[in-house]
Amino acid sequence: MAISTNFVSALGGGSGIDIKALAQNLVDVEKVPQENRINKKIKESESRITGYDALKFALTKLKSAFQALYDAREFNSISATSSQNSAVTVNADNSASPATYQVEITQIAKPQRMQSLAYPSKTDALSASSPIVLRWQSGDDEFDINVTDTSLEGIAAAINQSKDDTGLNARIINTGSGFQLLVSGATGENHSFTLSASALEPITVTSGFQSDQDGKFIKASADPKANSVVLHYTSQSDGNGSMNLVRNNQGDWVLPEPNTLPADAVPFSTSASRGFMTLMESAQNALLRIDGIDVVSDTNQLSDAVDGVTFNIYSATVSAAQIELAREPEKIKSALENIVTAYNELAESVKVLQDPKSKVETYGGVLAGDTLTRRLFSQVRAFFIDDAQPAQTNIKAARDVGLSLDRYGKLSLDTDKLNESLALHFDEVVKVFTANKNDKSLYVRTNAGLAGSAVSSIDAMLRSTSLIDAQAINEQNKIDAYKVQLEDLQIKMNALLERYINQFAVMDSIVGQSNSIRNSLKNSLSGLNDNTNGF
Numbered sequence: 305m306a307i308s309t310n311f312v313s314a315l316g317g318g319s320g321i322d323i324k325a326l327a328q329n330l331v332d333v334e335k336v337p338q339e340n341r342i343n344k345k346i347k348e349s350e351s352r353i354t355g356y357d358a359l360k361f362a363l364t365k366l367k368s369a370f371q372a373l374y375d376a377r378e379f380n381s382i383s384a385t386s387s388q389n390s391a392v393t394v395n396a397d398n399s400a401s402p403a404t405y406q407v408e409i410t411q412i413a414k415p416q417r418m419q420s421l422a423y424p425s426k427t428d429a430l431s432a433s434s435p436i437v438l439r440w441q442s443g444d445d446e447f448d449i450n451v452t453d454t455s456l457e458g459i460a461a462a463i464n465q466s467k468d469d470t471g472l473n474a475r476i477i478n479t480g481s482g483f484q485l486l487v488s489g490a491t492g493e494n495h496s497f498t499l500s501a502s503a504l505e506p507i508t509v510t511s512g513f514q515s516d517q518d519g520k521f522i523k524a525s526a527d528p529k530a531n532s533v534v535l536h537y538t539s540q541s542d543g544n545g546s547m548n549l550v551r552n553n554q555g556d557w558v559l560p561e562p563n564t565l566p567a568d569a570v571p572f573s574t575s576a577s578r579g580f581m582t583l584m585e586s587a588q589n590a591l592l593r594i595d596g597i598d599v600v601s602d603t604n605q606l607s608d609a610v611d612g613v614t615f616n617i618y619s620a621t622v623s624a625a626q627i628e629l630a631r632e633p634e635k636i637k638s639a640l641e642n643i644v645t646a647y648n649e650l651a652e653s654v655k656v657l658q659d660p661k662s663k664v665e666t667y668g669g670v671l672a673g674d675t676l677t678r679r680l681f682s683q684v685r686a687f688f689i690d691d692a693q694p695a696q697t698n699i700k701a702a703r704d705v706g707l708s709l710d711r712y713g714k715l716s717l718d719t720d721k722l723n724e725s726l727a728l729h730f731d732e733v734v735k736v737f738t739a740n741k742n743d744k745s746l747y748v749r750t751n752a753g754l755a756g757s758a759v760s761s762i763d764a765m766l767r768s769t770s771l772i773d774a775q776a777i778n779e780q781n782k783i784d785a786y787k788v789q790l791e792d793l794q795i796k797m798n799a800l801l802e803r804y805i806n807q808f809a810v811m812d813s814i815v816g817q818s819n820s821i822r823n824s825l826k827n828s829l830s831g832l833n834d835n836t837n838g839f
Contacts (some may be wrong), residue, residue, distance in 0.1 A: 323812055327804035335797040339790065346786045348670075349779040355657045355670035356776045359677060360766055362650040366684065367762040369646040372639040373755040375742040379734045381635040384613065388625040393616045396629055400612030405627040408593040409620050413491035413604045416587035418499060420580055422482030426456040430580075431501075438463070440470045442489070442497040451501075456485050463487060471495065487581065492602020496587045501580045511557075511576035519570050524549055524557040526576035533557040533576045539566040549574075553586065590617055633726050640707065640717050647688070647715045654681045676771055683761060688715060692754040694739060696732035699725060702754060705733055 372378060377398040384394035391409055423430065431454040438449040438459070447469045451462040456476050463474035471490045476483055489495045511526035511533055526533045533549045547565060549557040557574075559565055590601040592615075599609050604617040613629065653667075654677060662668030671677045688702045688709055699705065705725045706718035725733055734740055739753040749760040765772060 321812070323808035324805060327801055327808055330804055331797050331801045334800070335793065338793055342786050342789050342793070346783050349782045349786070351666075351670040352674075352779045353776050355667060355674075355677075356772050356779075358653055358657060358667050359671070359680075360772055362646075362653040363680075363684075363762050363765055366643070366646040366650050367759055367766070369639070369642040370755045370758040370762070372642065373636070373737050374744070374759050376734050376738040376740050377742050378639070379636060379730075379738070381632040382612070382629050383632040385628045385630075386625055387627075388621055391617070391619045391621045392625050392627075393618075394627050394629075395614040395616070397612045400610070400629055402631050403610075403629045405610070405629075406595055406624040407615070407621065407627055408624045409590070409617055410593075411588060411591040412617050412619060413590035413602055414585060414588045415488045415491045416496050417486065417488045417584040418581040419487075419584050420456070420485035420582075422479060422484050423456060424482055426476050426478075426483040429454045430456070430459070436501055438499055438501050440466070440472065440497055440499050442470075442495060456483055460485055470497070472497070472499075485581075486584075489587065490602075491587065491590075491604060493587050493589050494602055499581045508575070508577050511574040513571055513574050515571060521559065521565065521569070521571045524574045526557060526574070528555070530576040530582070533574055535559075535565075535571055536573045536575065537565070537569040537571045539569045541568060542566050545569070551583070592617070631726070631730070633723060636726065637717075637719060637722060640705070640722065644707070644715045644717050647684070650681070650684065651713055651715075654678075674775075676775055680765055680772070683765075684758075685709070685713075687754060687758045687761075692736045693751050693757065694735060694753075696729070696735055698729045699732040699736045701736070704736075 380398040380400065382396040382398070382400045382402065384396040384400075386392050386394050386407075392407055434454050435450050435452040436454055438451060440447045440449060447466065449462050449466045449470070451459050453459075453461070460474040460476055463470075463472050466472060472487055473489075474485060474487045477486050487499060489497050511524060511530065513524040513535065514522040516522055521535065521537070524533055524535060533551075534546050535549055536544070536546045538544050545566070547559065550560045552558050590604055590606070592599050592601075592606075594609060599606070601609075601617075606615040606617070607613075609615060613627075615627075656662050656664045656667055656669075657671040658669070658674065658677060660669040660672040688707055691701045695701065702708075704721075706721035707715065708718065709715055731740075735753065737753045737755045738744075739751055739756055741753070741756070744752055744756050744760075746760050746763050749757045752760060764770060767773070
């Protein structure tokens, strides 16, 4: 018989009582108290899991705060200043040491720059043949740049596409009287280069030379835009000959090194030409002096002159610039303040979680009486009370750098005491917090320093194999068991409801039959009375 059947409607009579509702009410009297007790246990276990999550969250924040002072390098925060920021600025990382430097800059590094002839259009082809090849040479390196579009725009695009191989950068300048291609390389003399295109015809320019009283060649001069000068000479041993000259830093064209000109050579003329590209500015190194020591760099950013220090050069100095590298206690102070905040938040969380009278929604009192929570918090509190490993002569524990707990268990930082300890015993402070080590293993707690031990210990508390997670898993197992009990209870109550309904249906049927017989007898007796009155 289906439990949902309403027997009052099905029989159309009977006692007139809703036996389904009556049966359900009787089942609820037995079911509801048991169901409420199980649901209460589920809620308690869920609340405890939530409480353990809150505890882990607070511990995670404290661990992160301690990690800011976990390695010795974290204490080497250095502020770097320059007395001439327009000429040189300085950056320092954690490997730098406090110091003062005198820096004189006589020359900054520059790239070589070359320019093309001026052309009326940047889109018209410069060569009847296509493609053409631009040959780049720098020292022993060379690279051919293939150009299919021989307009200025096409040549610039091809040069820029070769940047990974040549280091060149090309752009087009509109001078007002034409378009010129400007090409530059990387800074430094070792990045000097030549760029030539045989398909683009050179232009002859003026030149001349000087000789001594014996007719020996001294130097040649040429149009400033010339990029090739050839010396022509005669010699009794070799006859007529020629030699390519090189331009020196003064702009004169001189014999190359080594000089292979015959000893009896007598120069008689020079020829100069300007190719597709001419030199605008030669590449040069940065020249500076740090504390009296000459330093040469091919870039304006020097990161290997002083350990942990990067010099950014912008111009020559008027006089020696003073560079100051000083310790920056504010970073250490900020890290300790974050530890204070994280610890006090943890202490407040533990207080709320363990206070059975707490009115805080969701978390209040959910871990009341939990011995694990008390034990873990006691371990954390010991970080700020016990001597560190290793303790030092003057700095032994957190209290010696200004960290202290008041009588209410609140942690605070005495900044005056911190500043004094950093000024007088900086190295001891570093050892107390880090054991003077970097990149320590999380699994090492002894002789790891205060921060090292704290991070290692809290990390162990937060692992998936920790006691906290074991407790949370235990509570989840309880919840799963309680849900099974609810399912079993529901099955039991469904069976009880069906039995009650079946029993009440039989009773209701008997009552209905009795009522039917009563009504039949009543009607029969009423008929006899009517007949008697008729006589």
